[in-house]
Amino acid sequence: MTLPVSLNESGKQKPQPFVREVLGRSDYRIIGEIVEPQTRVLDLGCGDGELLEWLAANKGVDGRGVELSGSKVQRAIARGVSAYQGDIDQGLADYPDRAFDYVILSQTLQETFRPLKVLREMLRVGRRVIVAFPNYGHWRVRLSLLLSGRAPKTELFPHEWYESPNIHFLTVYNFEDLAAVEGLVIERRYFLSGARRVSMLPNLLAEVALYLVSGTDLHA
Amino acid sequence: MIVDSSVVRFDCISLDNGSTLAPVDVDYQAYGELNARKSNAILVLHAFSGDAHAAGISRETGKPGWWDNMIGPGKGFDTDKYYVICSNVLGGCRGSTGPSSVNSATGCPYAMSFPVITIGDMVRLQKMLLDSLGIERLLAVTGGSMGGMQALEWAVSYPERVVSAIPIATTTRHSAQQIAFNEVGRQAIMADPDWSEGNYYGRKPPARGLAVARMVGHITYMSDDSMREKFGRRLRGKENFGFDFDVDFEVESYLRYRGNEFVNRFDANSYLYITKAMDYFDLANGQVSLAAAFEQAKARFLVISFSSDWLYPSYQSQEIVRALRARNRDVAYVELESNYGHDAFLVDVAEQTDLIRGFLASTSEKAA
Structure with missing residues (x-):
């Protein structure tokens, strides 16, 4: 299977170093690039609302956040973000169809109980979905399992198997396969190693994969 | 901050039960100060037994307001920035017209001839007050418990006038359990022989019933x-x-003290009328959902709820949040x-202060 890697994407928009400085996570920088101004954004697993605060201030975005941790929700609300305490696995059902322009799930897909259901729900309530996840196919993960014979522990997956919040591991290939089966339109894909873009062999070299996808009916 | 109450009198108010009340105070x-654009007004709504004295030190009693820790210079509702208003509810006994008020038609207290009022009626009177103060829009309406019910009613009844709503520890309608506790309170009052079908004014009030x-x-x-934590099984002033x-346990002493203290500041008939208004409240009444x-x-x-609040449990706040999400409204929620x-x-x-300060700041920014 060959993967089309979007080399040109990086040159299209000037990266905003400020986002990186403020947010410190490489996937946040790209989300800052993707999201169009004056749109409605739902951030699932919004933490203490950093990303939404930045998007509101810099892109005029009308944002909402969902977060399970009460103390993080408190911090998000205190900084002016409309966050609510809730479970991603169940939290989306209340929303009407197409309530948002973007639904963001940044590095938490592998932590949800029913990732496919979450993904389908995201595509129902959002016109587009931005999903980022740590790539379980990265060579360090593979090597760790191969050499140690134990559940891999790397910088990206630092937890002991019994403590890990990650319950559904997936690779770049896994996501591409699922997108094909589900008939999702992948509008953009970004592969990252640290803060750097990965331009070849993403399933081996990317630590984080980020996709901008939409449901098929948008283009029907 | 020494504070005084003011009273505004209106010719009449029409009520949800179809009757009118005239006049009404x-x-x-x-x-704080109302700004030139009149865009910084916040209406604070008191709970069941509260009154208009929400903040500062009362000139009359020398006591701090019931939410003095939340309202004032530099506090959650910062009176250096916002103009905060609080009024006693219709049916109350702390300056607004209620069953203990004199009926101008008879020259006697209304007692049980006072009409049965609703949360909607309370809110209508607050709206009349704001009209008379020339305040068109409220930056926020807020309150806990029954105050939260009024905040919700405001947001639904006068949507053009409410920029934000902060309902705390509340519900859109009482459950059977909540109605049940209110009914026990009402029955305690009405079972007291001194209640005399509500005609106890100028005589001995139903103090025992109200205290219970x-x-x-x-x-x-x-x-x-x-x-x-507060009482355990500790005994009150005795070893055995x-x-x-008589009082054995600390908790008995505390409850008796609270009960007796309440009698001095609250009218038993107001208790009946206000709890009835709470029980009748149903925000979805007449709607499909x-x-x-x-x-x-x-x-x-x-929307704010509290983990150990079993009287207004978090699920009731979550129902509010879910309904708002279903209409894609802007809602923040946390269970503290x-x-x-x-x-x-x-x-x-402390925690409410951070939440409310941030929420109000971003709300005024968005509204500007």
């Missing part, structure tokens, strides 16, 4: 944890049981960890 206090009603209330405001029915009730609402919402039960909204100040 509303007692209110205000803190308040004792039940206080139990529901606390949590098992907070009672264990008295083997009689709660979400449909929020169809008209335009406000931004901050607390041991204080329903009392938490009056006691747990």
